[in-house]
Amino acid sequence: MASDTDNKLTKAFAGIDPQNIRNVCIIAHVDHARYAGKLRYMDSRDDEQTRGITMKSSAVSLYHEPFLINLIDSPGHVDFGSEVNSAVNLADVAILVVDVVEGVCSQTESLLRQSFLSRLDVVLVLNKLDRLVIELKMTETEACLSQIITGTFLENEQEDMEKMEANEERLHFDPTKGNVLFASAINGFAFSLDDFASLWAPKLGIDKKELVDSLFSDFYLAGGKIKPDAEAKGKKSLFEQLVLQPVWEVHKVGLLDKDFDKLKSLAGKLGIPPITSRRLDEAFDEFMRNWMSLTKAVLKATLKGKSAKVAFNDEERAIMITNSKKHVLFEHVRACNKDSMAVAFVAKLLKFENHKVAMCRVLSGSIKKGIKLYAAGDDDSEPIEVDNIYALLGRELVPLTVAPAGSICAIELSSWLTGTTLCSEKIAEPLNFSASSLEPLVRVSIQSLGATEEWDDLREGLKQLAILDSAVRVVEQENGELALITAGEVHLQKCIKDLNDMGLINISVSEPIVPFLETIIPDPSSSFAKLTALHLTECFMRQFGLKLKLRAIPIHDDIVKYLQKHDKELKSIRERTAEEKHLKQFYDGLVGIFKETLPQMKGTVWAKKKEDYIQKLVDNIWNFGPFKAKYNILINGIDEYNRPSIWSTKDSAKTYWPLDRAVVAGFDIAMSAGPLCQEPLQGVCIYIEEWNYEPDDGEVSEAKSLAELNDPSLHGQLISAMKATCKAALDKHPRRLVAAMYKCKVQTASQALGKVHTVLAQRRAKVLNEDLNQMNGLFEIESYMPIVESFSFCEQLRKKTSGMAAAQMEFSHWQLIEDDPFWEPTTEEEIEEFGVKGDSVSQARHYVDMVRKRKGILEELIVISAEKQRNLKRNK
Template sequence: MPVSISQLVKLQSQTDNIRNICILAHVDHGKTTLSDSLLASNGIISSKLAGRVRYLDSREDEQERGITMEASGISLYFKVLRIGAEERSDEYLINLIDSPGHVDFSSEVSTASRLCDGALILVDVVEGVCTQTHTVLRQALIENVRPVLVLNKIDRLITELKLTPMEAHIHLIKILEQVNVIVGTFYAGAMLEEEGRRHEAAQAEDKVDNKSHRDAPEDLFEERDDSNIYFAPDTGNVVFCSAIDGWAFRVEQFARIYAAKLNVKENLLRKVLWGDYYLEPKTKRILLQKHLRGRQLKPMFVQFVLENIWNVYDAVVLNNNREKIEKIVKALNLKQYYISLFFFSMILFLISKSSILLAPDYFLDSAFILAVVEQLPSPKAAQPIRLPRLIYPHSDKIETPKDDFESKLYSCDTGDSAPVVAFVSKMFAVPSRFLPENRRRQFTAEELRENARIRREQKRLAETNSVTEGDNNVTNNDVALKTKPEENDTKRKTKSDGVTENDKTDAKEDSPKEAFIGFARLYSGKIRVGQKLYVLGPKFDPAYPDRYSSEITVENLYLMMGRELENLQEVPAGNVFGIGGLEGHLLKNGTISSTKKCHNFVGTGLETAPIVRVALEPADPSEMAQLIEGLHLLNQADSCVEVLIQETGEHVILAAGEVHLERCLRDLRERFARIEIQVSSPIVPFRETIAPVADSTPLKDPLVPRGQITMSTPSKHCTLKIRAVPLPTNIMEFLDQHVLTIKSMVDEQQRKKTGKNDNEDMDEALKGVAVKSKKSLNADEFFELLEKEFDKAGDSDLWKGIVDRIWAFGPKRVGANILVNRVSNYTRRSWRRNVQAAFETSQLPQSDLDTENPVADDSQNTTLSLRSFDESVHTGFQMATKSGPLCGEPMMGVVYFVDDFTVNVDENNADVRSQLAGQIMTTMRDACRQAFLEWSPRLMRAMYSCDIQATTDVLGKVYAVVARRKGKIVSEELKEGTSFFSIHALLPVVESFGFADEIRTKTSGVASPQLIFSGFEMLDEDPFWVPTTEEELEDLGEKADRENLAKKYMESVRKRKGMFIEKKIVEHAEKQRTLKK
């Protein structure tokens, strides 16, 4: 029977009986099929259609592609009957969120995991642990979401791989070990970081007596029991299932059945049904492997579980043995209907031994709900563990409540006096006509009969009028007398209003209006319609309560039911819900609170950086306003997309990948802008860098080091001497990995200086960057590690003391380029000292500003003038690193030393000094670019890490496609027990468009790639290279017929940006030479 909305609403106030869970997995591992089976148990869809209707995939393109693109939620009702001393039934509300598995939509995984307390981690037992399995499991552990492992598609081991029960057992053990390795690695890394920081903090607290720490370091590094974090079937946190066939079980269900038959305690049998445990058939004793003494016994999991599954599939699927099927049906008292649907539900060959009353235990929904209820926490149990990590993300320990506000927050207080605190994880768009308040009203049977009677009466009147118009008044009067005009008018007004409203609704369907609903989780209090609350943006700081905050009135509250929304009047704490009225107040995510004295929950981190750019323009220029409005709506509706307006005025969107880009363009055309849009070729970012050249390469001036440039301003009042040097690879990678650390330090400097942290330039610089380290170091840790990296680089004379002389990083103050001060008579406070001063609670004394080394006295005009132009030099460096000389792309991996700076300006000449600031900026920029070109320039390509699973017969085709796309194979591994090869490759982003479609076409759909942005890699080709030696000229000719890939990329970018390129233009085609002349 379908579950009523009132039942779900009633359970929302029972916090202990609520479970907020999400389903996470690699693409095509069965998430949506599992969701369908759970929905069928609530009567939302037919059990016949489970796995095919894909109910939670509400978008048309989701149905077409067969993949989930948006996280969607639904509330389900389940009743659990507990048999003990006395029977009792508990009702549970399961708020289920289905998330995408495709890497392009990893931001939706972050959305789902932030709102939930538990997660079902699905693994296809044939494909095993894949790339996205690592990602989603890591995301769940970071968010402190408790996971349950689901080993899905066990039927494929029988029907496709044809494994024996023993082989399948070994295969399942290996998959479980792989998943536990991921968990253990994450846990060990987190523990080492925590213990390291605790050790450093302890040393800092006891600076007087360090001996105590040296004598007893073991007191600080304590051992911890990590056995409870791993997946183990005997603990109940592993579910074995086939979602498509509708069955699932846990080890404890079989232990309950066999405990009485084997006369063994259920708890003991639960521990030995998984692993290397064997049953001695004569004595009924349980043996370990070392006690077998050569006897060929089968593990208990094989004997009591897998063999029964294999027997049933052999009878029903593989051989269609009617005799065995009839035995199964007779033993279980099942109908043939259930057999055809495989809803004999894993009673398997226990059929001859167990009671038919146990059969429902093996239906998929029963097994999963028991696992969810017993293994995953309620909001009241989860919030004391999860919320401290959200409020204090950099703390190493679980913080206890510091005040009454936090106490009510942690305890999931649903009282009226509790503060309202909710987190909006994302905004999603819904056509206004689909909202409950605009939905067509359903007529009752009585109303339908009355409307039909009225229509029949009207038809009779029309027929009468057509016969005789002379009797029209009499006929009307007669009808009026029969139907009582007053009552008839009233009925028509009340009951035909539904028709009128429908007509109005039909008229509204042409309207492109989209309503934005917040996907939220309430942590404390009760939220009601009409209530006034505060919306706190991602940049909200409680120290400045009036910034990034606004007041709203809650217009609507919704119960999430997949494709449908249901109106609510109030929502208690612990629930996931939808909220209306946030348009114009919240862009993508944020916090809702009844007070501004509220912690700002950290925004969800994007695992996939938006890397693919395209420029958009309307096909009809007059429709530009619709395009701009559509882009605004798209930016709010999609948590990963970025919308930019470039300096040229182009409207650009950034997407995570090709599939994500296609979805965004479809939404623009069909939902948000509703116009024809012209799309440019994908704009892929490059980086410009320099490579060391051979010592034999001649210098322009033997007395000047390579990369050193001396340049004067146009007015000749200032002369700069700049030297460019390639940054060692290890340091470049270090800066690239810790870009968030640099940003946090610049933010702190800005906050100390102006009281604000509106660093939009840095936020833009981080777009399209693969953030490889989510951990943010403190200032001392960062500089200490940076010094160690420079020590590893060698050339001690060049890099000695460089950390204390760093002027700035660039571009946008956070990139992997460094400006270093080496002017002999100019001393400024280094970037390191600025950062340390910003993080100190008290202001440094004025004497500490520039007293590390004495500055030349005031009589030296050069030193005084250089200090006044300090910011101009810095700005010129930022301009140069933002736009390199090759094709105007950002630089990466270059160190610029300012060796000399001379200024000859009269202090009283104010006009010259004001003009000189701008001249120094442009001169510094041009000097940096020219010094860059003194080395051997290189382009760095954005690269995808590509994972492909393919069978042996299509392996060669996969290699051919990757090679044609300029990719390279990194590794190839055969998955044991299967015919699948796991291929890991690197593929340039610029060559990746159409790659997925091509590889699926060439392999007839057998191979499907997963592309994850992995960073930038140097293309080891000089874009300016031409053949010069006799050998090169002989092999390649003067024109160098071999394609110079770096030059091709460089010219394509320059052409797109309107920059000069060397290209011969044919003026008179008829005057060209031919071979005959």
């Protein structure tokens, strides 16, 4: 039987005006929301309750007449960037929670950046105010809250001055604007400057607006008047006098002095309802809730934010999700009309008991039970019938009759999704909500242990994960094996739990694998003559009279970074879909960085080359690397081969040689599997100096020649020859491994500092910085750690330090491992120190052998000096 609350919510959804809907998400660094409250209502999963962190976005719809507030909680752990993305995509207002003691941490800036790019209104909540009084024993003068507010700022990267000023206004947190709250969620209180201005203005006889404007500035109170230059005159500021002093006093009475009678007396003086709790800690919480209610303060702040009706009136925000004003849904999204065509964006799939539901935002029209919705962009898909509609209440579902434009709801699905944009009409192009920027790196193989039907279910389940989570990649390999690639260890565990929730329990998951990259580096010890002559590699195919000459040359890291920043351009060049304007911008940037970096590369043939030579290199780029190894370059150095340029879409005068594609295919294969351990290459240029056709008799007719050149077997052999020649050219250079790195931030007490460094050293982490946080007395250690070494790191850290240290890790970059994997001692001093073959295996060699062993290409020497083995005499 439906409760009164459920009935009210059902009626609210049915009659709500989008103008009165607020869609709000909570974003926070993982530890800043921890223990924020006593009941973890929205952490509905068992693993969330166990870990004490949010792992999946969840929502609750709250009705406060006449307003409907849809509140979405999001994870703070970096592995769940896609979940944060879902919350941000659903919301119009963000509540950014920052711990007043910890201050701005690793995730805070990235969360703020996401909110800014999605053009959300952001409310800053400075949480755990009680810690300043109880733990740190600070006075109201020592609490430097203004520093935290100033530090919570995103650097403006706009070049347009007009836009810069407008954006700085949006990005600026200022308590006088009402976008900053001071709170202690565990005690249930929060306040804004407006709350204290309302309290003091009538008592002091000062205009409320004047008081609000002065309350967080350098003013003080004297003789009933507000005066400037408080700091210069050594006076307590208005904020200290009128805000922090009363708050500190209540904390001291209730939590330090534990004076029950005085707390009751204070309640009477402030006009607060009498305290009914009998236990002191509960009495303090009741006092604070009655005095400065957290829910009222947050409600008041969110209601100042944009409503669902005007959320996409911002033309720039509407274009972000439609890509163009010409998109058929552009006006529908902007209007947010509940009587228009139904349009919904699906953010997440949820499992409630036996219900398979999708959390979505209704952007236009209304969704009713039985409505048929089409996946935009999928012409072949059958319509999805909505079996039921629900409001979300954390762990519960409340049946609805209708979900109008602007609302967030859950729809029960009759079939699997094929897209995230659902419409009541067939639409060719889906909406383009922002995707997670996380790079999926941790890979596992997943197998079904059941019948063929269960394999099909597993494929569908993985497909759903990939559709809804942009940080997930699913690959079906040639042998039929299914590979799942995720953003990190915790994200992987969450994905497996999601599959279990879909009913996929009978599955086997392999040990996680982290990929490496390979590269070559300059050899400064080689002379220019050696570089020019010895690094040239030749291949001659006698059967067909084909000759190939090429060299492998390392390119500068800055060029690789430039290519990484222009992924879209690389893809469009390979697919021949690039626009002339974008090609020109990419080309100009590449020419500039080539000229800046290549002539400085000692130990390569680029060193000291002139600008016209460098310019010609860019002009003659044949292609860039394949999907798996995009950041490599193939350059045409053959004078007589004047092929069409990749930099022009109108270059019709020039022609391709018949075997052009075979050369590119061989290059692609060579770049996809390097010589060290068959991992993809990065930062390599293959420069082809000669490629010609010389028949044995020298008198073959043109017709016969062309026929031979189009022979499929020749294409295959040239691909193999190109691959082998590239490998031989790479082997002439110092080869190195490139590892994916986490940026690891550890907070620890001083007594556990040594143990933290021990664990970091065991994980081959390189410490960058170590500072003492003056606010909380904890040491903060920053380091780079290879992702391959990170598994179970947090668990080991907690055990070794008895819970006194906590770590936060996020993908940072790919880093060259300086060690030579094949180094052996050569000088007498090295042999004396390390032995004939070296006493210890280098980090790089360890990784190379590990990957080779996994791929079955490691040749292990099991028996040494077999003739010396003998059976031991058995003593009787």
